[in-house]
Amino acid sequence: MIHGKCGDSRWQFMYQVGYLSRRFDLYIPDLLFFGKSYTTRKERSEAFQAKCLAEGLRKLGVDRFSIYGISYGGYVGYHLAHMSPDRVEKVVLMSTGVGCNDDQKDEMVAKLGRDPKELLVPRTSDDLRELMYKSVYKSNYMKLIPDSFLQDYLNDTLLIWGNKDYVFPMNLAYQLQRHLGSKARVAIVKDAGHAVNMDSPDQVNRLIISFILG
Numbered sequence: 001m002i003h004g005k006c007g008d009s010r011w012q013f014m015y016q017v018g019y020l021s022r023r024f025d026l027y028i029p030d031l032l033f034f035g036k037s038y039t040t041r042k043e044r045s046e047a048f049q050a051k052c053l054a055e056g057l058r059k060l061g062v063d064r065f066s067i068y069g070i071s072y073g074g075y076v077g078y079h080l081a082h083m084s085p086d087r088v089e090k091v092v093l094m095s096t097g098v099g100c101n102d103d104q105k106d107e108m109v110a111k112l113g114r115d116p117k118e119l120l121v122p123r124t125s126d127d128l129r130e131l132m133y134k135s136v137y138k139s140n141y142m143k144l145i146p147d148s149f150l151q152d153y154l155n156d157t158l159l160i161w162g163n164k165d166y167v168f169p170m171n172l173a174y175q176l177q178r179h180l181g182s183k184a185r186v187a188i189v190k191d192a193g194h195a196v197n198m199d200s201p202d203q204v205n206r207l208i209i210s211f212i213l214g
Helices: 044-058 073-082 102-112 114-122 125-135 139-144 171-183 201-213
Strands: 065-070 088-094 157-160 184-189
Touching: 044 073, 065 073, 073 088, 088 201, 157 171, 157 201, 171 184, 184 201
Parallel strands: 065 088, 088 157, 157 184
Antiparallel strands: none
């Protein structure tokens, strides 16, 4: 399970760990520079994050695995599947901008009114509140807050998207599906925003279990 940029893995997957752990052995790392994970090396790319995950799993004795990545974690997961095709069984990507072209990125910046990187790495409470408003469609959660890839390297892929995602619009799900071809299918979750796993955790959990075990 690979988290996105807002917070660490413990926070982002709090509604899923208990349920999914009944069926799977879960590995839920904090990516580098999140939580207490760090490195003195200068690399900062998604590919470097994926390389570190692949090596970490290898050292833990995990030879085969499936991937579940959300938002930024989807980018990392895509790279991980690309570099370890012989080890990856299935891939679940949720609310991720993999496959966006430059024009689409410019359009998203215009809609957000600021650089998405600034929004996804909040530095103030106001930034965090704005991120939550744009990520989580169901407002009750607010009460809790004071280039190209090679599709040939992916096996079966499930793309989960909220129909109220204001960060990566729903049309990107179908664009990525076309890029991946017959290996991918899209599951749209109604009344869910960018943080689909927080808006509709039960439905997301069922989709993941059905897909991985199916």
